[in-house]
Amino acid sequence: MKTIEAGVLADRPVSEAVLDEAIRRGQVRHKSGLQATAVTFLEPCLAVSFIDGSGVLLPVEHYPEFDDFDVEDFAGLKVGFSGTALCHEGKDLQVSIAGMISASKPLMDMAASVIASRNGRQSSAAKAEAARANGRKGGRPRKPDVPV
Structure with a gap:
């Protein structure tokens, strides 16, 4: 899986137009269907649950992003970015769920x-x-x- 640098600068001023555009993009993304609600580590897989009750098991050995994770680190994984990514604050990790599935x-x-x-x-x-x-x-x- 390739690493992508963030392209949006966090320090740009927020105007009404920028805020309205962000809300519109968020609504479009929310309707796109991919909305995870939970992630659980069931060794050796991550179980990702979705809003409709379905889920998927993803073996962590296939994803190099998790090579340095211990069992305790998996407990710190959370769903973020409106249900489209797995995030770990301590490891500064954000991984796209769609990207993991597409791999x-x-x-x-x-x-x-x-x-x-x-x-x-x-x-x-x-x-x-x-x-x-x-x-x-x-x-x-x-x-x-x-x-x-």
Whole structure:
């Protein structure tokens, strides 16, 4: 997992416009769906629980950020950044939950399968109209019999 330096300067003045923009971005992020509520260390994994009651187990051995953690350090992990990151104040660590999940090939393969299944069930307005038009004509035209 790569390390990303913070790009926002904390010492810039806060105006009404900056505050309104921050509130708007927070509302968009809140609606994005990824909102963890708790993290628990169940050796050898971190159990991350989400707002809908679902959860995921992430083996800490796959994440170098936790190499210097002791069992007591895992007790200090908290969910932060509106449920999108795991934070440890003493270790000055903030790790994106989405980034941790995306680092797992099996989880990403499962997510791709779920998304493909969901997208395959969707029908656009144009597709629905074409199906109705074909239905009015008696259904899909048969392929002509071509001698082989």
